[in-house]
Amino acid sequence: MQKDIGLKEIVQFIKLTLRPFYKYVSVMFISGIVWAIDLSLRPYLFKIILNTVSEVPPDGIVAALKFPVIAYISIMLFLTISYRLYDFFIEASLLPLWRAHILQVSFNQIMEHDYTFFQRTLSGTIAAKMYDLTGSIPDIFQIVIDKFINRMFAILFILYTLWSVGNVFALMTAIWVGIFIVFSTIGGKKLRYYANQAGAQNSLLTGSIVDIFSNISTVWIFSAVIYEKMMFKRGSQKVCSFVQQGEMLRFYLWLFVGITFLILQACSLYFLVQKRAMNLITVGDFSLIMTLNSSLANFIWDLARDFSQFSKHWGRITQSLSMLHEKSELVMIANPQKLEVTNGEIKFDEIQFYFRGSEALFQNKTILIPGGQKVGLVGTSGSGKSTFVNLILRLYDVKSGHVFIDGQDIKTVTLESLRDSIVVVPQEPALFHRSVAENIAYGKPESSMEEIQEAAKKAHIHDTIMRLPNGYDTIIGEHGFKPSGGEKQRIAIARSHLERGGKIFILDEVTSQLDPQNEASVLQDLRQHMKGKTTLIIAHRFSTLLYVDRILVFHQGKIVEDGTHEELLALNGFYRNLWNTQKEGLFHDVS
Secondary structure, three states, rough: OOOOOOOOHHHHHHHHHHHHHHHHHHHHHHEEEEEEHHHHHHHHHHHHHHHHHHHHOOHHHHHHHHHHHHHHHHHHHHHHHHHHHHHHHHHHHHHHHHHHHHHHHHHHHHHHHHHHHHHHOOHHHHHHHHHHHHHHHHHHHHHHHHHHHHHHHHHHHHHHHHHHHHHHHHHHHHHHHHHHHHHHHHHHHHHHHHHHHHHHHHHHHHHHHHHHOOHHHHHHHOOOOHHHHHHHHHHHHHHHHHEEEEEEEHHHHHHHHHHHHHHHHHHHHHHHHHHHHHHOHHHHHHHHHHHHHHHHHHHHHHHHHHHHHHHHHHHHHHHHHHHHHOOOOOOOOOOOOOOOOOOOEEEEEEEEOOOOOOOEEEEEEEEOOOOOOOEEEEEEOOOOHHHHHHHHHHOOOOOOOEEOOOEEEEEEEEHHHHHHOEEEEOOOOOEEEOEEEEEHHHOOOOOHHHHHHHHHHOOOOOHHHHHOOOOOOOOOOOOEEEHHHHHHHHHHHHHHHOOOOOOEEEEOOOOOOHHHHHHHHHHHHHHHOOOEEEEEEOOOHHHOOOOEEEEEEEOOEEEEEEOHHHHHHOOOOOOHHHHHHHHHOOOOOOO
């Protein structure tokens, strides 16, 4: 369930990711204050220079201008050095490190999400939102520090300087700034709404792009190119609509700011002419007021554009953090213990489980699987076989009751130690875009090449690998090596031979994509590998169940029969029907 994200959550995340880099923040503040002071100080020095030129006799100008000119040049030198230091400490040092750290923190938090999160969220959307954070958080932080806060200081210095010339100029400018802030705040709420909606739609659009391209063969096979183009166009139009509405609102805000500034300029000119006519201000004062008004107008215009960018980044951040802070359906306890597996006994104790919005699959079910027992799981699709083993892996939590391994409730142990104790060969093995060797050694990265090759030989995939352009160093997906279903299965089986410490095996349709000859060889090697280990085998090929100690028959979320192959046949029940159907070549279950 996604969480509503507000200012508190955004500030907390920024503080979390910025913690290693606090020393750089002081550089940003100091640079900003220097800039804010300079915005008023240089025009003030220029006023002194102008007054001196207009009032001091020609023979005394050089002596009179010595101090203000040296001060002016010194300030320029100091500012040049300050800005270059800012570039070094912030642009070259902080931002690259901070973006990398944000990406790492985001990745770490995403990896802690539960299985259901990844089932319902497109991988492209996850990646897009992670990169939105790496771009938007540093940018919004710079906008707040370098633009909003520092410009507020600049406005205060400008108002003070204007007050020194005449309080009417300070009051008019303060009123104009106040109007700008009020209208920007009112419009900002609507701008953030449009930005949030645009960010959400854009993330969905990015996710759909990855989803379509990942399944491009399916798109072609079903002649769905035109349909996908139409759906993509609808998605992009939604993004465009929200962006356009936001831009129109910004246009009206900027138009209002521009008109009110012209009014400010006209009023300032009126009072300047009046005061100059009465000899109440100098030529330098005249120049100072006009220069400060122009400077103020320029950075207020910039501030309006910055506010636009702020709204966009705010929308992206709230969308991304709502994903990062999504509440897990797994209930984690404080200080979980490490799972210690000795026999591999598995016990379901009065468990109840159901998917959200669905009927219960298991109702108050109790079952014991002694350590070392080989158990086959059979039943039609959706009968609960895969869910049964997923509860052991704690991909889902039971709604009530307990799952024990060697007497330890799996809710009280670390997920890492639980899953380290279980070796899984899935029905549809996932291979990474890495070398064949890395894929085989994924469960035990420290494996030697000799161990990797030995595992491949046991899975009957070694000869195929050796024929590849770079052998075990061949990157899967490159050089035309796109493993077939059977090759993927054998690589996954090879991986299982290397996984460390596993005393419980789960094999999900492990030979479903192998030909009969390879199936017999692989099963023989697997039987040797599984000796003395608790093994759960999900199978629709009943040939893989001939060597198990026991068979559990699933039907509509219930275990309806339990016994050996011979005992179940003698019952003449559900299992017997499945067996007879398969013998006739009609039973094709895919869990």
